[in-house]
Amino acid sequence: MADKQFVADSAVLLDIYKKAALLKANDERARKVILSGQIAMVYYSYRGQEIIPSVMGNVLRDDDTICTIYRGIHDMLGKGFPLRPLWAELAGRSTGSCKGKGGPMHLTYPPKGIMVTTGIVGSSAPIANGLSWAAQLDKSDRVSVCTFGDGASNIGAVHEAMNLASVWKLPTIFVCQNNLFAEHTTFEKMTGGQNVASRAEGYGMPGVRVDGNDPEAMYSAFAEAVARARAGEGPTLLECMTFRFFGHNFGDDDSYIPPAQKAAAMEADPVPHLRARLIADRVATEEELAAIEADIEAQIDDAVEFALASPWPEPDDLRFDVFETEIAA
Amino acid sequence: MSATEKQAKPTVTILGAIAKAYHDALAEDPKVITLGEDLADPEGGGIAKITKGLSTAFGDDRVRSTPISEQAIVGAAIGASLAGYKPVAEIMLMNFTTVCMDMIVNHAAKLRFMSGGQTNVPIVIRTMTGLGFGSGGQHCDYLESWFAHTAGIKVCAASTPEDAYGLLRSAIDDPDPVIFIENLPTYFAPMSFEMPDSSHRVPLGKAAIQREGTDVTVVSYARMANEARQAAAKAADQGISVEMIDLRTIAPWDRETVLASARKTGRVLIVHEAVKQHGVGAEIAAVIGEELFGQLKKPVKRLGGTFSPVPYSRPLESAFAPDAAAILAAITDLAS
Ligand SMILES: Cc1ncc(C[n+]2csc(CCOP(=O)(O)OP(=O)(O)O)c2C)c(N)n1
Ligand SMILES: [Mg+2]
Numbered sequence: 001m002a003d004k005q006f007v008a009d010s011a012v013l014l015d016i017y018k019k020a021a022l023l024k025a026n027d028e029r030a031r032k033v034i035l036s037g038q039i040a041m042v043y044y045s046y047r048g049q050e051i052i053p054s055v056m057g058n059v060l061r062d063d064d065t066i067c068t069i070y071r072g073i074h075d076m077l078g079k080g081f082p083l084r085p086l087w088a089e090l091a092g093r094s095t096g097s098c099k100g101k102g103g104p105m106h107l108t109y110p111p112k113g114i115m116v117t118t119g120i121v122g123s124s125a126p127i128a129n130g131l132s133w134a135a136q137l138d139k140s141d142r143v144s145v146c147t148f149g150d151g152a153s154n155i156g157a158v159h160e161a162m163n164l165a166s167v168w169k170l171p172t173i174f175v176c177q178n179n180l181f182a183e184h185t186t187f188e189k190m191t192g193g194q195n196v197a198s199r200a201e202g203y204g205m206p207g208v209r210v211d212g213n214d215p216e217a218m219y220s221a222f223a224e225a226v227a228r229a230r231a232g233e234g235p236t237l238l239e240c241m242t243f244r245f246f247g248h249n250f251g252d253d254d255s256y257i258p259p260a261q262k263a264a265a266m267e268a269d270p271v272p273h274l275r276a277r278l279i280a281d282r283v284a285t286e287e288e289l290a291a292i293e294a295d296i297e298a299q300i301d302d303a304v305e306f307a308l309a310s311p312w313p314e315p316d317d318l319r320f321d322v323f324e325t326e327i328a329a
Numbered sequence: 330m331s332a333t334e335k336q337a338k339p340t341v342t343i344l345g346a347i348a349k350a351y352h353d354a355l356a357e358d359p360k361v362i363t364l365g366e367d368l369a370d371p372e373g374g375g376i377a378k379i380t381k382g383l384s385t386a387f388g389d390d391r392v393r394s395t396p397i398s399e400q401a402i403v404g405a406a407i408g409a410s411l412a413g414y415k416p417v418a419e420i421m422l423m424n425f426t427t428v429c430m431d432m433i434v435n436h437a438a439k440l441r442f443m444s445g446g447q448t449n450v451p452i453v454i455r456t457m458t459g460l461g462f463g464s465g466g467q468h469c470d471y472l473e474s475w476f477a478h479t480a481g482i483k484v485c486a487a488s489t490p491e492d493a494y495g496l497l498r499s500a501i502d503d504p505d506p507v508i509f510i511e512n513l514p515t516y517f518a519p520m521s522f523e524m525p526d527s528s529h530r531v532p533l534g535k536a537a538i539q540r541e542g543t544d545v546t547v548v549s550y551a552r553m554a555n556e557a558r559q560a561a562a563k564a565a566d567q568g569i570s571v572e573m574i575d576l577r578t579i580a581p582w583d584r585e586t587v588l589a590s591a592r593k594t595g596r597v598l599i600v601h602e603a604v605k606q607h608g609v610g611a612e613i614a615a616v617i618g619e620e621l622f623g624q625l626k627k628p629v630k631r632l633g634g635t636f637s638p639v640p641y642s643r644p645l646e647s648a649f650a651p652d653a654a655a656i657l658a659a660i661t662d663l664a665s
Contacts, residue, residue, distance in 0.1 A: 040643075042464055092463070092642030103465040103641025119467040120428065121397050154396035157428070182397055184372040190396040256373055315648030318637045327636055 006223035008216050010283040012058055016215045017274050017284075018292055019054035023074045024271045025296045026083075030073070030090070031250055033304065039091050041104050044071035045246040051270045052177055052212040052240045053078030055219050056145060059226050065113040065131045065144040067124040070105040071177075071244075072117050075147050080112040083303035093310035100313040101321060121182075122155030124148050125174060129161050132170035132235075143171040143229040150239075151182025153196045159203075162237060166203045171229035173222070174200075174237040177212065179244040184256045197239035205235050212240025213270035245269075341524050344516040346490035347455075348379050350497040351417070353527040355387045361501060362391045362409060364402055365419025365455075369394040376421060377457065377516055399425055403432035406452045407440070415501055416452050423458035423510065424467050430475075437506040438481030453500045454508045459552055459602065460646055461514035466638040469513075471551070471603035476508050477580035477612070483533055484580040486510040488554035490522045492577055495531030503533060510579075512552040536583035538590070542572035545663050546590040548613060549600040550576040553651065557600055560656035569664045579609055584616060591617050595626035596663040602650045605633025627663050632656060 008016070027047045033039045049071075056066070057078030068075040076086070081097075089096025090104050097109050105119040116127050128146035135142045152158055153176055165172040176196045180187045188194065200207025206228075210221040218240060225236035243265035247254030254262070278284045319327040354361045363383065367375055372394045374381025384392035395402050399420055406416035420426050426433060433454065441449045460469040476484045483505060487493035493511075500507035531537075539554070540561050549557040554575040561571035572590045576582050591597045597617055599610035610631040617629050632651040640646055 040463065042462065092645075096642075098641075100642030100645060101466075101638075101640045103463065105465050105467065106641070119465070120425065122428075151397040154398045155428070156398070156400055182366075183376070184367045185394060185396075189371075189394070253373070256371075312644045313640075313642050315645065318635045318640060318645060318648060322637045 004224075004227065006220040006227070008219035010281065012219060013215055013274070014278060014283050015058050016051070016054045016219070017278055017289070019057050019078050020050040020271045020274060021289075021293055022296050023050040023054060023077050025293070025300060026073065026077055029300050029304065031246070034250060038304075038308065041090055043104060043250040044248070045250045046071050046074040046244065048245040048265060048269065049177055049179060049212070049242045050074055051215050051218055051274070052175065052242060055215060055222050056175070058219070059223050060113070060145065061142065062112055063140070063142045065115045065128070065142070067116040067118070067128045067131070067144070067146045068114070069117065069121070069124055069148055069152070070119045071149070072147060073104070073107065076107055076109065076114050076117070079114055081107065081109045081114055083299055084306045085109065087303040087307035088310050091307040091310070092312065093307055094313040094317070095306070095310040099317065099321070101317070122148060122152040122157040125158045125161035126164075128172050129165050129168075129170050132165065132172040133168065135171055136168075141171075141230040143173060143226055145173045145175055147175045147177055149182060150176060150178040150180065150187045150191065150196060151185065152176070153199065154190060159199075162200065162203045162205065162235070165235035166205045169232065169234040171232070172235040173225045173229060174235060175222075176237065176239045177242055178239050179242050181244065181248070181257065183248045195239070197237060200237035205237060207237040207239070209239040209241065212242040213268065215270075215274055340519055341490040341522045342517055342519055343487065343490050343493045343511070344377060344379060346494040346524065347497055347511065348381070349524060350494045351380065351383060352386070354417075354498060354501045355383060355391065357527070358415065360413060361415045361417065363417040363419070364393040364395050364405060366395055366397055366402075366421055368392065368419055375419070377513065380419070399429035400432055403429045403437065403454065406454075407432060407437050407450055410450045410452045411440075411448055417501060418452060418454050420454055420456045422468055423456045423472050424470050426454070426456060426472065433476070433482070433506075433508075434479050438479045441505065442481060449504050450506045451504045452506050453497070454506070455497075455511060456508065457511045457513040459512040459514045460639050460650060463641055463643060463646060465641040469639050471510070471601065471634070473508070473510060473579050473603060474607060474609050477609055481506065482580065483507040483578065484510065485533060485578040486512070486551040487577060488512075488551055488575050490520055491525050491529065492531050492537065492575070494525045495529045496533070496577060499530045499533050502530070507533070510551060515552050515555060531577060533578045534581045534583060535578065536586040537575045537577055538572065538586065539575050540571060540573035542570035542594070544570045544594055545596045545598060545660050546572045546574060546587070546594045547598045547600065547656065547660065548574045548576060548587055550579060551602060553600045553602050556651065556653045557656050559653040560660060563653070563657050564660045564664075567661065569660060571660060582609075582613065587613060588617065588620055591621055592624060595624065597625070598630045598632065598656070598659050598663055600632045600651055600656055601634075603634055604636055605631055606636050608633050630659050630663055632659055
């Protein structure tokens, strides 16, 4: 595996862009519907972090699984979460993927391998290992990915999971999306060693720090990790450097982010950068990309309309899904 | 109307009272220290800004932001308490106590006993919770009965600013571990109470009779005590006299006050936001049954959360926990 090169060709880059454009548009719409009062929800914007899950979505198969976090709608859309059940869940409607019971922090869609979304920092990692173990037992080459933040890298559960994955040679890919902040706390202030990737060494697995906003670097690191996992060579920890543009949760006072740092990150917005590059390299024309983007907007329009026209759940629904057998009335 | 409900300017919030209690405790005793996620000023003074200003006033040796590491937070609090300090640890939301239960249940609660009284753990764990924000299954549980079921831990929850101040000060003074539960959705509600002065204490284990009555006893705590107060006022309009008890301390609870009231009215309703099954209300009802068998006019009634995780969708979330209307209906039913 070591000598194989994983290079994103132009078809891959175009696919990554299509996904990133969807993620960006969906985040913009989510913030818009919150501001307009159409949907009230606690929302963790991932704007600025789109390249990481767009690459993951390009590389992963439908039968590969992910466990993600409250800031994870980008991961899910990258993995193929359909828009209608997504938006209906955000709106708390009975047609949502979780019947309105889970909400934005617990979106789930097993047909695309989107198995767990947790609101508990660090808890995505141990569960991903179980999905990996099942793949081993099934003699399948499918892999499982857990995503988590830089802050989560200080939770015990993440460390226990990395060690277990290493000793069992599990096909787990630990994707730390390092956006340099955990709520209001800087990465610098709370991370011993100032590096997450280097922690992998202590657990005997490869740890790679990569520019998560660079589609080619991200692709080659992630595709290699997946190839290793599929080949039975065990887990990888990827620390993907990125930035979130809109504070911890949307509406949060983000004055703790130094304005210059934020301005520079927004200036380097990875999505329009990739777009410009595709045009410059003649991978796609302006018109082609504009058509793709218009189609995305139309799909989101449809999904939001569907969500808002859908019925609310009934109080009696609380008796169902606690167990397989309903709770007596 | 009791003394605590006297009319004052409605400007005090529970949040303000907790912030003042915190400040006063740090100012009066150099052994009081505090730690938690985002708690110091460079990190904004906490998600609800309760600790805003403390690190600037008392220094970041005593007031520390931590990594997201709940086991490390509670463990450090326990260790410092063994060495003579009085740590207040913030576990941002009550659901996050689940990732440090070992520290709380196996260590904080038990070290005094297991060491034969040689050591003790005078820590306070402040933690916020409560539904109302559509935050779903992992951010607003009331888990007090887990802790109440653990010998060695005291548990309290205030529903008024005065009690919040007095209970937090008593919790910090207390020589044993105390879980101090704060209701996030009612933090910011201005209430008709005066800001207590720094000598104010509410003894742990002592309930408050917030309204005297003769027909029905309502026992509650935390946000549900607010709902019960509203229901009691409406019941009075219907000619039903409600005695309204706010437990304030859930463990150890004030059996004497509750039993005296139950003896007087013969009709008891217990209300909490936590899931009703196996909740605190079950213990209280059982004790009333043991002590007052034959003296009750009606079976004890309980209201609590539905037996399900807290749901996201608004109509489901509102259906999950009791409210003033449901409490009033239960009072009317008991009184009939
Ligand atoms: C165990 C636990 N502790 C605390 C929290 C509160 N909390 C939610 S998100 C967050 C910050 C997480 O930061 P990071 O892991 O960097 O992810 P990001 O939000 O930046 O994507 C905190 C402290 C939580 N949800 N779970
Ligand atoms: Mg982060």
